[in-house]
Structure formats: C-alpha cells, structure tokens
Amino acid sequence: MFVYGPVPSRRLGQSLGVNNIPPKVCSYSCVYCQIGRTKNMKIYRKEFYKPEDIYSEVKTKVNQIKENGKQPDYISFVPDGEPTLDKNLGIELDLIKNLNIKTAVITNASLLWMDEVKEDLSKSDWVSVKIDAVSDDVWHRIDRPHGGLSLQKVLKGVIDFSKSYKGNLVTETMLVSGLNDDPRHIEGIAEQILKINPRKSYILVPTRPPAESNIYRATSESLIKTASIINSISSVNVECITEDDTEQGFFFTDNVAEDLLSITSVHPIREEIIRHYIKVKKADSSILKELIDQNKIIEYTYEGKRFYKRNLDALKQ
Ligand code: SF4
Numbered sequence: 432m433f434v435y436g437p438v439p440s441r442r443l444g445q446s447l448g449v450n451n452i453p454p455k456v457c458s459y460s461c462v463y464c465q466i467g468r469t470k471n472m473k474i475y476r477k478e479f480y481k482p483e484d485i486y487s488e489v490k491t492k493v494n495q496i497k498e499n500g501k502q503p504d505y506i507s508f509v510p511d512g513e514p515t516l517d518k519n520l521g522i523e524l525d526l527i528k529n530l531n532i533k534t535a536v537i538t539n540a541s542l543l544w545m546d547e548v549k550e551d552l553s554k555s556d557w558v559s560v561k562i563d564a565v566s567d568d569v570w571h572r573i574d575r576p577h578g579g580l581s582l583q584k585v586l587k588g589v590i591d592f593s594k595s596y597k598g599n600l601v602t603e604t605m606l607v608s609g610l611n612d613d614p615r616h617i618e619g620i621a622e623q624i625l626k627i628n629p630r631k632s633y634i635l636v637p638t639r640p641p642a643e644s645n646i647y648r649a650t651s652e653s654l655i656k657t658a659s660i661i662n663s664i665s666s667v668n669v670e671c672i673t674e675d676d677t678e679q680g681f682f683f684t685d686n687v688a689e690d691l692l693s694i695t696s697v698h699p700i701r702e703e704i705i706r707h708y709i710k711v712k713k714a715d716s717s718i719l720k721e722l723i724d725q726n727k728i729i730e731y732t733y734e735g736k737r738f739y740k741r742n743l744d745a746l747k748q
Pocket of ligand 1 (some may be wrong): 459746
C-alpha cells in the first residue's frame with residue numbers, strides 16, 4: 432500500500448500521504464521518531480518501487496475521495512523513512528502533477544547536498560526541511576545520523592537549495608526537552624533559518640509515541656522562548672505545533688481495517704479516533720482487537736494516552 436489517509440495536518444490541511452519508502456529506511460534514527468528506530472540506515476538513493484505503481488494507487492485513491500465529495504489539499508510524501516532516498520521521487524512528483532493537486536515533501540534534508548535531490552524536490556509545490564540541530568554533538572544525540580553524513584554539508588545543502596527553490600519552503604524543528612532546547616543552541620538554529628529565509632518556521636514537539644522511552648516534549652516556557660529567539664534573529668514567522676490529532680479530518684473508507692493498516696504504518700493513531708471511525712463507518716467493533724491478535728498493530732502508551740501503530744517488524748523488509 433503506497434497511499435494512506437487523507438490525514439489531518441496543521442500545515443497541509445487534508446493531506447493524502449504517499450509512502451514511497453519501505454519500512455524503515457532512513458538516513459537518520461531520530462530519538463523521537465514515531466515509526467520507531469531505524470533498522471536500515473542508508474544514504475544512497477535507489478529505486479524501491481515502480482513510479483507507475485505508486486501513481487496508479489494515488490490516482491485510484493484520489494478518485495475514491497472525490498466520489499465521496501472531498502478533495503485532498505495536498506498529496507504529501509511522508510513515508511516510512513526519508514522520502515528523498517527514493518531515486519524516482521522526481522518522476523513520481525511529475526506523474527502526480529497530472530492530478531492537479533498540490534504536492535508536498537517532508538524531508539530530513541540530509542541528502543540535499545546532492546544535486547539530483549535538489550532537482551527532484553524542486554518539482555514539489557511545498558517542501559519542509561528539518562533543522563533540529565546545528566552542532567555535531569546535538570545532531571548526533573537527537574537525529575542519530577548515518578556515519579557517512581556531515582552536518583556542515585547538510586546545512587550548506589539546505590541553504591543552496593533555498594536559493595534556487597521557487598515553491599513554498601518551510602523549516603521544521605522538533606524540540607525535545609533537554610536535548611536541543613538550550614537557548615544558545617536555538618540561537619544557532621535561528622542563524623541557519625535566517626540564511627534559508629523560509630516562508631515559515633514550524634516548531635514541533637513529540638505528540639505521538641517516540642522511538643526512545645525517555646523523550647519528553649519541551650515545556651511551554653521553552654517553546655515560547657524558542658519561538659521568540661527564532662523570530663527575533665531571523666524575522667521569520669514562527670508557528671508552534673503542539674496539539675494532538677482530533678477526530679476531524681481523517682478519511683476512512685468502508686474498509687476500516689485496511690485504512691487502519693495503511694495510516695498506522697506511518698502515523699500512530701489514538702484509540703478514541705479509531706473508535707470514532709469504527710462507529711461512523713458502522714464497522715465491526717472487534718476490528719482493532721483482531722488486528723492486534725494478528726500481530727499487525729501494536730499498542731503504545733505515551734503521555735497517558737493509548738496509541739496504535741503498525742507492527743513494521745512483522746512486515747517483510
Ligand atoms: S523522524 Fe523522519 S528523519 Fe527521523 S528517523 Fe523518523 S523518518 Fe527518519
């Protein structure tokens with residue numbers, strides 16, 4: 432399944448997700464990653480799937496959504512890993528343009544030093560680049576990068592891309608208590624944002640179960656201070672995203688089990704939201720239990736709330 436949702440997104444509205452990377456191939460293993468630890472660290476691009484197969488599934492899903500009187504705001508590459516590791520990303524973006532819906536890519540930016548990655552991302556209407564750290568020490572503690580990467584090269588790649596990119600460029604910084612929220616470090620992040628000059632700079636906190644158990648969201652005071660430092664140094668508009676998902680905005684078909692499997696492989700969902708859609712779709716209330724018994728979905732508790740996510744370990748790599 433290459434497509435999931437749409438799921439609600441504060442930044443993108445109704446976002447139809449494209450999962451163009453197998454679980455879980457990434458150049459980072461962020462401590463807060465909601466998909467879990469990275470088992471397959473990579474920095475070289477390759478073909479994972481046929482672009483036509485991805486396009487065909489996206490097209491079918493868009494038609495299905497339209498038949499229900501809806502329309503996604505964005506078709507977004509937010510996969511089980513780093514989307515730019517897919518060497519066909521540019522071809523897929525070109526194909527999806529035929530559907531006349533805006534495209535988005537959320538990237539960790541670690542491969543932007545490659546010209547071919549810049550070229551592929553230039554085809555997307557909206558690109559979000561991750562800036563969690565500007566010092567090697569913090570970068571290694573929060574993003575846990577592949578050993579072949581260099582932070583200076585990554586930061587320069589993002590600045591170079593920002594000079595040529597014509598679309599809507601934003602940055603995102605995940606703020607983790609005690610890891611990257613020291614004001615002096617935030618000043619360094621703000622200097623980097625100043626050089627990129629994005630349309631907006633988003634500050635996020637972990638709201639879904641993270642890869643490591645000792646990860647906590649930054650405090651409200653720290654968030655306010657961070658937003659103020661970034662805005663005063665870079666003059667960029669800063670927005671903090673700290674809320675949990677609500678029932679609004681998810682798209683479920685009558686096949687609730689299949690939708691749950693595709694969404695939770697990328698986006699853990701709270702129990703109340705699943706129960707809500709089981710009720711709305713008049714689906715069998717035992718679906719969730721069956722998926723857990725079949726070892727396809729696993730239960731997690733984070734900040735006192737119960738979440739469900741796909742058991743990626745049970746899938747073939
Ligand atoms: S948060 Fe994104 S960049 Fe970090 S490990 Fe997860 S998929 Fe990779």
